[in-house]
Amino acid sequence: MSLLAERVTARFERHRRLRRTPALRRLIRETRVDPASLILPVFVDARVERPEPIASLAGHARWPASRVEEIAERAMRAGIGGLLLFGLPTAKDDRGTAAADPDGPVPRALRAIRGADLALVADVCLCEYTTHGHCGVLDADGGVDNDATLPLLAGAAAAYARAGADVVAPSDMMDGRVAAIRASLDEDRRGDVAILSYAAKYASAFYGPFRDAAECAPAFGDRSGYQMDPPNRREALAEIATDIAEGTDLVMVKPAGPYLDVIAAARERFDVPIAAYQVSGEYAALQAAAARGWLDLERAARESLVAIARAGAGPIVTYFALDAARWFRER
Numbered sequence: 001m002s003l004l005a006e007r008v009t010a011r012f013e014r015h016r017r018l019r020r021t022p023a024l025r026r027l028i029r030e031t032r033v034d035p036a037s038l039i040l041p042v043f044v045d046a047r048v049e050r051p052e053p054i055a056s057l058a059g060h061a062r063w064p065a066s067r068v069e070e071i072a073e074r075a076m077r078a079g080i081g082g083l084l085l086f087g088l089p090t091a092k093d094d095r096g097t098a099a100a101d102p103d104g105p106v107p108r109a110l111r112a113i114r115g116a117d118l119a120l121v122a123d124v125c126l127c128e129y130t131t132h133g134h135c136g137v138l139d140a141d142g143g144v145d146n147d148a149t150l151p152l153l154a155g156a157a158a159a160y161a162r163a164g165a166d167v168v169a170p171s172d173m174m175d176g177r178v179a180a181i182r183a184s185l186d187e188d189r190r191g192d193v194a195i196l197s198y199a200a201k202y203a204s205a206f207y208g209p210f211r212d213a214a215e216c217a218p219a220f221g222d223r224s225g226y227q228m229d230p231p232n233r234r235e236a237l238a239e240i241a242t243d244i245a246e247g248t249d250l251v252m253v254k255p256a257g258p259y260l261d262v263i264a265a266a267r268e269r270f271d272v273p274i275a276a277y278q279v280s281g282e283y284a285a286l287q288a289a290a291a292r293g294w295l296d297l298e299r300a301a302r303e304s305l306v307a308i309a310r311a312g313a314g315p316i317v318t319y320f321a322l323d324a325a326r327w328f329r330e331r
Contacts, residue, residue, distance in 0.1 A: 206281030267312025
């Protein structure tokens with residue numbers, strides 16, 4: 001070896017030493033995704049008698065409340081941490097009153113599975129229950145009336161808590177909803193029920209398949225007036241701080257993949273658990289690319305989940321939950 005080669009070689013940092021074998025790579029891995037940290041979204045439809053596949057969400061279905069135990073059992077066997085329940089009612093109105101119906105799809109499903117070894121999370125919003133598809137009641141000008149919406153959200157959260165929810169998750173983005181829900185739960189002596197606020201929920205283009213699955217696309221306009229503007233990060237931190245001050249126990253960043261910087265900033269600043277929602281469009285995009293042979297679905301999905309965890313998320317809501325639990329267990 002020449003003198004120059006000796007000098008160059010002597011100065012190398014040998015990072016590759018710890019990448020030589022799978023065992024070494026596993027040993028020093030900085031970010032680990034545990035199936036117990038994953039939350040599976042489940043659509044409960046009061047109008048169906050058997051699971052009905054959702055075309056835009058491959059591998060997912062709308063479930064009747066009478067058979068939700070089946071998907072809960074699959075989730076438990078997979079070691080998944082929890083379920084996030086969304087409801088589709090038999091009938092809608094302009095105020096979304098069916099959201100608080102104690103015999104609605106979500107309360108019925110909760111009563112059926114509340115003994116399961118899963119964290120049961122109930123989404124709290126009016127969009128699936130309103131005829132217009134917006135997340136709150138409308139004022140005379142057709143805009144969403146923030147303050148008039150709060151009692152309806154609080155009523156729905158209380159109904160879910162009574163039915164057995166461990167966590168209620170307001171996703172509506174109304175100002176003051178956490179305080180209203182916390183007051184309602186405390187008044188109902190349900191102070192042990194946690195709140196997971198969708199504190200930083202962006203007006204994203206990645207929600208399309210979900211709106212198809214939940215039949216909740218706005219009949220007019222969009223949700224930019226109450227969901228967050230995608231360019232804003234500092235505003236997300238302000239939203240999170242407000243929700244924590246109002247009494248939320250966990251916060252959510254949604255979507256996950258396009259907003260990893262927001263997850264990281266939230267993790268750096270706040271000490272509460274930071275959840276992230278890998279939304280339907282993220283899932284569907286990977287599924288579509290894999291179906292065309294453009295990428296390896298398992299590797300791409302696992303990489304995306306690791307990236308979300310690496311950014312700082314703890315619980316991750318993902319449509320890949322069942323598959324990912326199997327993948328991570330096998331590897």
